[in-house]
Amino acid sequence: MLPTLLGTNPSDTPDAMSQNPPSPTEELQGATRASMVFERLREDILEGRLAPGEKLRIEALEARYEVGASPIREALNRLISVRLVEQFERRGFRVAALSRDDLIDLVRARRLLNEVVVRESLLHGDQAWEDEVVLAYHRMWRCPMTSPTGQTHREWEVLHRRFHASLIAACPSKWLIDFHELLFDASDRYRRLNVRERDLEHTRTEHREIMEAVVSRDVPLAVQRLNDSIDTLLSHADALCIAPRG
Incomplete structure (x- = not known):
């Protein structure tokens, strides 16, 4: 019985194992990608390649910077904190307007x-x-x-x-x-x-x-x-x- 009980431990099931938190290495890689996107987005905004008021669509930014949605969203939220990006319509993003x-x-x-x-x-x-x-x-x-x-x-x-x-x-x-x-x-x-x-x-x-x-x-x-x-x-x-x- 003991082997059977161990084998059916919820933590050993494929679903549970797939929900394990990311490793420190994976977290570091994600943070590095987000920092890279933050710097490139920041420069594109400051240099005018992304115009004031321009909508920032996640899919377009994924293609532009060749990364996934998670580092894109993290970078956008950081840019909101320094007022280079604005959030609108709950989940949308755009380059901060000028006036x-x-x-x-x-x-x-x-x-x-x-x-x-x-x-x-x-x-x-x-x-x-x-x-x-x-x-x-x-x-x-x-x-x-x-x-x-x-x-x-x-x-x-x-x-x-x-x-x-x-x-x-x-x-x-x-x-x-x-x-x-x-x-x-x-x-x-x-x-x-x-x-x-x-x-x-x-x-x-x-x-x-x-x-x-x-x-x-x-x-x-x-x-x-x-x-x-x-x-x-x-x-x-x-x-x-x-x-x-x-």
Whole structure:
């Protein structure tokens, strides 16, 4: 009887065995795929390959990124948390819309945050941090901003993001740094809409002045330079012809 009882243990049945939780290796692989999709989706949204308001259908994204539905949904939910994706009609997803009111709100939020995060970084930054700021600036400066066709070089965009991240990297608050990153990405979508029409020399001068103010540890001037740069987004708000939300 004992062998029979063991053989009919519910945990030994095929149905029960098929319901076993995934192994740690399988969980890691799933998390890795979701992270990959998150990064690629994020870049496609920031670079405008997925347009504001565009519906994000699971099946289409599966084909686009060559992964299953689970990592797609996980990535979309993460993108909702950083406000690059919106959920609608209960289970649908779309790229977060852009609007003039949203841009004004973003600019105000970034200005207020700079008052704190820039000051904290300048007060706590050591020589190694200062060297990284200068290095990040020179790497960005040496990279062509646009191609002969007028398209922005992807490498320049990466270096531009790293430069701005370096400015506040010495801030001791991880929360403030994370919030800065969220606002930077959200407002960067607006900047990229108008990047081809911006004066290249002005952009270089603007970043040089920011770098110089930061490494000189002049907090009021550094905040002013960064906020002046952010304000240029507002000067182009009407020209961007951003559709209202809804």
